Amino acid sequence: MTGAFDDLLAANEKYASDFSGSDLTGRALRGLAVVTCMDSRIDPLGLLGLRAGDAKILRNAGARVTDDVLRTLVLAVYLLGVDRVLVMPHTDCRMSKSTDEEVHDLIAAERGIDTRSLEFHTVPDQNAALRHDVTRIKASPFLPSTLTVGGAIYDVHTGRLAPVEL
Amino acid sequence: MTGAFDDLLAANEKYASDFSGSDLTGRALRGLAVVTCMDSRIDPLGLLGLRAGDAKILRNAGARVTDDVLRTLVLAVYLLGVDRVLVMPHTDCRMSKSTDEEVHDLIAAERGIDTRSLEFHTVPDQNAALRHDVTRIKASPFLPSTLTVGGAIYDVHTGRLAPVEL
Numbered sequence: 312m313t314g315a316f317d318d319l320l321a322a323n324e325k326y327a328s329d330f331s332g333s334d335l336t337g338r339a340l341r342g343l344a345v346v347t348c349m350d351s352r353i354d355p356l357g358l359l360g361l362r363a364g365d366a367k368i369l370r371n372a373g374a375r376v377t378d379d380v381l382r383t384l385v386l387a388v389y390l391l392g393v394d395r396v397l398v399m400p401h402t403d404c405r406m407s408k409s410t411d412e413e414v415h416d417l418i419a420a421e422r423g424i425d426t427r428s429l430e431f432h433t434v435p436d437q438n439a440a441l442r443h444d445v446t447r448i449k450a451s452p453f454l455p456s457t458l459t460v461g462g463a464i465y466d467v468h469t470g471r472l473a474p475v476e477l
Numbered sequence: 478m479t480g481a482f483d484d485l486l487a488a489n490e491k492y493a494s495d496f497s498g499s500d501l502t503g504r505a506l507r508g509l510a511v512v513t514c515m516d517s518r519i520d521p522l523g524l525l526g527l528r529a530g531d532a533k534i535l536r537n538a539g540a541r542v543t544d545d546v547l548r549t550l551v552l553a554v555y556l557l558g559v560d561r562v563l564v565m566p567h568t569d570c571r572m573s574k575s576t577d578e579e580v581h582d583l584i585a586a587e588r589g590i591d592t593r594s595l596e597f598h599t600v601p602d603q604n605a606a607l608r609h610d611v612t613r614i615k616a617s618p619f620l621p622s623t624l625t626v627g628g629a630i631y632d633v634h635t636g637r638l639a640p641v642e643l
Contacts, residue, residue: 312627312640322526323638330636335518337571349533360488367515370536372549379545383538389584405503418555461478470496472489474478
């Protein structure tokens with residue numbers, strides 16, 4: 312790697328020297344998977360009262376239930392002990408502030424790159440998107456009908472989680 | 478939501494009542510995106526010496542650079558200030574212990590579900606997969622050639638990050 316990551320490697324030296332080891336495995340001790348956004352204002356374990364080893368954490372732009380998320384959930388459920396899934400988008404999300412078309416236009420104007428062959432899965436209506444995404448999990452023929460699925464929106468300004476009726 | 482998430486909502490009540498607020502935005506203050514696995518033994522911010530707001534965190538099964546990850550990186554780079562990406566799989570990953578075929582067979586035998594229309598992106602060789610995944614980012618026509626991309630494997634038993642020459 313180039314020196315562009317030297318700050319991270321130096322910080323990791325210190326982390327590793329203080330690391331106390333762990334007997335945890337990859338199984339989700341509390342049977343939970345959380346699908347949330349890449350936004351690093353979100354501390355998924357902290358805000359849900361979890362510890363390392365308790366849950367599987369999935370993150371992408373917008374906390375959207377893409378095919379990649381469904382693939383990951385199949386593995387989490389059948390191999391790693393997950394029996395409940397919380398889909399958790401957040402307030403003040405960049406994905407909820409533009410349409411796909413606006414993002415394509417912005418990137419074309421600023422960088423000269425045509426991204427129109429991509430689907431960004433922007434979120435014009437967060438409640439509607441959350442209902443859609445929870446349904447994608449519940450209706451998947453690859454996941455068990457016994458899987459419990461819930462949705463809630465995390466407020467990055469108050470730290471509070473608001474369940475959404477689906 | 479059903480009562481299946483009451484433990485999480487109760488824990489969040491306490492988190493929110495202690496929450497001190499924040500002026501952070503969705504921009505990555507240290508220009509970083511990290512692509513890692515859903516495994517919750519990984520504390521991405523902690524192990525890299527980061528704080529909330531510093532980085533975008535992407536997570537799926539195996540830290541694989543799927544189309545969903547590329548979509549997310551395009552948004553992170555052009556809208557949220559990311560100019561370097563670290564792809565960070567980990568040791569003791571379930572994805573490195575079976576082939577796709579073995580996972581299909583296991584799910585069919587244990588649960589009677591035919592998942593063979595899915596690609597699981599299991600990882601027979603972690604270094605090879607990491608090189609492949611870093612190349613997927615570097616070669617993307619949708620991302621700038623100036624984007625810095627690195628790869629490193631995180632050891633869940635020692636807390637240490639090992640850069641991989643690509």
